[in-house]
Amino acid sequence: MGKGRSKYKQGPPAPLDESLVTRKRKPENIPVESPVQSKRRRGGAAKGKTTNRKEKPTANRKEDSKRKRLSVAPPPAQEARKGLFDDDSDDRVTDDESDVEPGDLEVEDGGPSLKDDFLAGESDSDVYDSGEEQAGHIFSEDEDESDAEEKLTAANIEGLSRKLDAQLAHEAAEAQAELEESAMQTNIAGEPKPHILGDPDDKDDQAALAAPDVTLLRTRITDTIRVLEDFPNLAEEGRSRADYTEQILKDICAYYGYSEFLAEKLFHLFSPHEAFSFFEANEKERPHVIRTNTLKTGRRELAQALINRGVTLEPVGKWSKVGLQIFESQVPLGATPEYLAGHYILQAASSFLPVMALAPQENERILDMAAAPGGKTTYISALMKNTGCVFANDSNRARTKGLIGNIHRLGVKNTIVCNYDAKEFPKVIGGFDRVLLDAPCSGTGVISKDPSVKTNKNAKDFMLLPHLQKQLLLCAIDSVDYASPTGGYLVYSTCSVTVEENESVVEYALRKRPNVKLVETGLTFGREGFTSYRGKTFNEKMKWARRFYPHMYNVDGFFVAKFKKIGPTKVAAAANGIKADGILEAEGNGVDNDDVPFGGFDDEADKELMERAAKRRLKKKGINPKAVVAGGKAEGATSKRIR
Numbered sequence: 001m002g003k004g005r006s007k008y009k010q011g012p013p014a015p016l017d018e019s020l021v022t023r024k025r026k027p028e029n030i031p032v033e034s035p036v037q038s039k040r041r042r043g044g045a046a047k048g049k050t051t052n053r054k055e056k057p058t059a060n061r062k063e064d065s066k067r068k069r070l071s072v073a074p075p076p077a078q079e080a081r082k083g084l085f086d087d088d089s090d091d092r093v094t095d096d097e098s099d100v101e102p103g104d105l106e107v108e109d110g111g112p113s114l115k116d117d118f119l120a121g122e123s124d125s126d127v128y129d130s131g132e133e134q135a136g137h138i139f140s141e142d143e144d145e146s147d148a149e150e151k152l153t154a155a156n157i158e159g160l161s162r163k164l165d166a167q168l169a170h171e172a173a174e175a176q177a178e179l180e181e182s183a184m185q186t187n188i189a190g191e192p193k194p195h196i197l198g199d200p201d202d203k204d205d206q207a208a209l210a211a212p213d214v215t216l217l218r219t220r221i222t223d224t225i226r227v228l229e230d231f232p233n234l235a236e237e238g239r240s241r242a243d244y245t246e247q248i249l250k251d252i253c254a255y256y257g258y259s260e261f262l263a264e265k266l267f268h269l270f271s272p273h274e275a276f277s278f279f280e281a282n283e284k285e286r287p288h289v290i291r292t293n294t295l296k297t298g299r300r301e302l303a304q305a306l307i308n309r310g311v312t313l314e315p316v317g318k319w320s321k322v323g324l325q326i327f328e329s330q331v332p333l334g335a336t337p338e339y340l341a342g343h344y345i346l347q348a349a350s351s352f353l354p355v356m357a358l359a360p361q362e363n364e365r366i367l368d369m370a371a372a373p374g375g376k377t378t379y380i381s382a383l384m385k386n387t388g389c390v391f392a393n394d395s396n397r398a399r400t401k402g403l404i405g406n407i408h409r410l411g412v413k414n415t416i417v418c419n420y421d422a423k424e425f426p427k428v429i430g431g432f433d434r435v436l437l438d439a440p441c442s443g444t445g446v447i448s449k450d451p452s453v454k455t456n457k458n459a460k461d462f463m464l465l466p467h468l469q470k471q472l473l474l475c476a477i478d479s480v481d482y483a484s485p486t487g488g489y490l491v492y493s494t495c496s497v498t499v500e501e502n503e504s505v506v507e508y509a510l511r512k513r514p515n516v517k518l519v520e521t522g523l524t525f526g527r528e529g530f531t532s533y534r535g536k537t538f539n540e541k542m543k544w545a546r547r548f549y550p551h552m553y554n555v556d557g558f559f560v561a562k563f564k565k566i567g568p569t570k571v572a573a574a575a576n577g578i579k580a581d582g583i584l585e586a587e588g589n590g591v592d593n594d595d596v597p598f599g600g601f602d603d604e605a606d607k608e609l610m611e612r613a614a615k616r617r618l619k620k621k622g623i624n625p626k627a628v629v630a631g632g633k634a635e636g637a638t639s640k641r642i643r
């Protein structure tokens with residue numbers, strides 16, 4: 001394993017502390033750990049007799065933790081990734097999924113392009129994969145098992161301890177260098193009003209604003225956050241919040257390399273302070289995680305086998321019984337005998353969550369509507385102990401090859417692979433106990449894996465993707481058997497954090513299908529879904545949906561919502577656009593359904609929406625929408641701009 005490959009424990013990052021911001025950028029990422037986790041790790045190290053890590057004096061430790069909060073990451077150019085998961089050190093983890101298996105790279109014309117691998121079935125648009133239990137599995141309450149795992153961790157502690165020593169030495173050196181440097185610099189926290197926007201008539205001020213030094217750029221971002229969060233005291237005279245917001249968005253684009261469009265969309269999901277943590281987290285690699293295939297082995301056995309091969313690992317967290325986080329490996333994890341024998345799959349931690357929420361039961365009939373390359377399908381089968389039947393569908397034929405490969409390697413025997421456009425369900429087959437729709441999406445939750453998302457998504461993508469997601473979600477609902485004796489559930493997930501692809505899609509489905517309601521996911525962590533966002537209000541039960549962010553949990557960004565179907569979809573009624581009758585009045589889904597027809601997908605309504613948005617976009621660019629003909633060209637003009 002190459003240098004700098006260390007993975008940090010999953011957990012929330014430390015908050016931004018502007019008072020500690022210096023004008024120096026660190027060359028490497030800083031580990032982020034929750035207090036609980038650092039405590040756990042310290043406790044673990046203390047337990048392990050073999051540890052040789054020296055305890056620092058308290059003062060130094062304090063200093064170190066302060067330093068961690070600086071969280072100074074390199075700008076857009078990311079740390080090179082080398083070979084933990086492959087022998088040739090190629091950078092294969094670019095898509096949403098962790099579920100990316102070596103087999104996925106072999107295919108398609110033109111060589112190993114993961115990016116293409118993750119396209120939606122029928123279009124070439126950049127659509128991302130998102131990369132999974134029963135409520136009972138969420139916490140490992142099995143005491144014997146946790147004892148054994150502690151022993152396992154202890155057995156592994158020597159490796160962890162070596163890694164921690166190196167990490168601490170590195171941090172101490174950095175902290176010292178920063179201390180020395182910051183002593184020579186202005187104390188930013190001491191300045192009552194940061195001079196950010198400056199005098200509009202001062203040429204020097206304006207020149208500095210337009211072309212800042214990259215180090216100053218970062219300082220200006222943190223200064224602007226301070227101003228935005230204490231506006232009455234820190235704003236320069238005559239300047240509005242909008243002026244500062246405009247400036248910080250420009251600075252974020254310049255520093256991290258986002259398009260203005262995406263920077264703005266992502267920035268508004270959070271407070272300025274939190275947005276900064278989010279953008280920072282996207283510059284850091286997420287921990288490498290493997291999922292134990294319980295159809296073939298147990299986590300303890302697997303961990304022991306890998307430790308014997310020189311892998312440094314530990315259980316991913318209390319919330320999963322099957323995940324192992326890899327810190328270091330002497331061997332390529334995609335080619336070990338255990339891998340080839342199907343004892344594990346490389347799968348991002350957040351990709352476990354939708355399956356955990358789905359909570360498949362033995363002997364059920366389950367549909368995984370967009371299944372390739374099969375990280376979630378194979379987890380579903382494992383939880384079902386190879387009983388019942390899983391229909392694993394994906395519209396992209398090439399990608400089903402990877403899916404089939406994983407199914408065979410992992411010894412899954414209860415699955416039927418199919419290759420339909422999921423919009424054809426439930427006509428193909430319906431009446432499922434549970435359905436998982438892990439929808440194609442923009443991948444804004446997995447920017448650390450594929451930074452190209454920063455620039456290659458535009459407003460059109462955020463119209464077309466939700467359009468597809470809404471269509472798929474209605475089909476998913478219609479494929480569930482509301483009268484299933486054990487189920488009647490549907491999980492919708494994406495590896496995107498945008499509201500358009502998540503809450504808005506769920507809200508749409510609640511409106512169109514009064515026969516479903518939102519229920520709790522059973523996931524014990526994750527932030528609540530938005531019940532309101534920038535003037536839009538959503539169903540109050542949207543709080544039961546879960547949002548996962550890289551900066552909060554050190555996992556890929558993800559969204560998970562769970563529905564319970566409470567009545568039949570009247571297919572004939574849907575086709576005719578007939579209003580739902582009173583069957584659902586007793587339960588209802590929280591949406592005012594009085595005038596809601598069970599409808600097929602409302603193409604017309606969406607078309608209108610899209611046209612309106614297209615007009616708004618043109619106007620924003622100073623183009624008269626009326627002067628633009630269908631092909632997008634302004635009539636009689638080479639330029640679209642109308643003067």
Ligand SMILES: C[S@@+](CC[C@H](N)C(=O)[O-])C[C@H]1O[C@@H](n2cnc3c(N)ncnc32)[C@H](O)[C@@H]1O
Pocket residue numbers: 096097099118119120121122128129130131351369370371372373374375376377393394395396399420421422423438439440441
């Ligand atoms: C997020 S990925 C699925 C990842 C998969 N659930 C896993 O865990 O390995 C989205 C998948 O949707 C597929 N897809 C896109 N459009 C589809 C459609 N209309 N019908 C079925 N599958 C579709 C893509 O080919 C892609 O494999």
